[in-house]
Amino acid sequence: MPPRSDVLPAMAEILGVRVEELLGHEVKRKTVAAPNGRARRAFDQVSRLPKRQQQKIIEVVEAFVAQQASA
Numbered sequence: 001m002p003p004r005s006d007v008l009p010a011m012a013e014i015l016g017v018r019v020e021e022l023l024g025h026e027v028k029r030k031t032v033a034a035p036n037g038r039a040r041r042a043f044d045q046v047s048r049l050p051k052r053q054q055q056k057i058i059e060v061v062e063a064f065v066a067q068q069a070s071a
Contacts, residue, residue, distance in 0.1 A: 012019045020027050
């Protein structure tokens with residue numbers, strides 16, 4: 001018996017999948033290239049900083065990306 005529809009979203013979130021996948025539908029996922037070279041090293045270093053400092057760096061990067069996208 002399949003799970004009730006009201007619990008599917010929570011199940012999907014916990015499992016890290018989409019509801020469609022729980023129901024057996026194939027979902028094509030976009031592959032996102034991971035940074036490499038200098039960017040990879042920088043992100044590795046940032047990941048070792050305290051969470052508060054990581055958040056500040058993320059805010060700066062997001063602002064820069066948004067500015068570049070609108071240019």
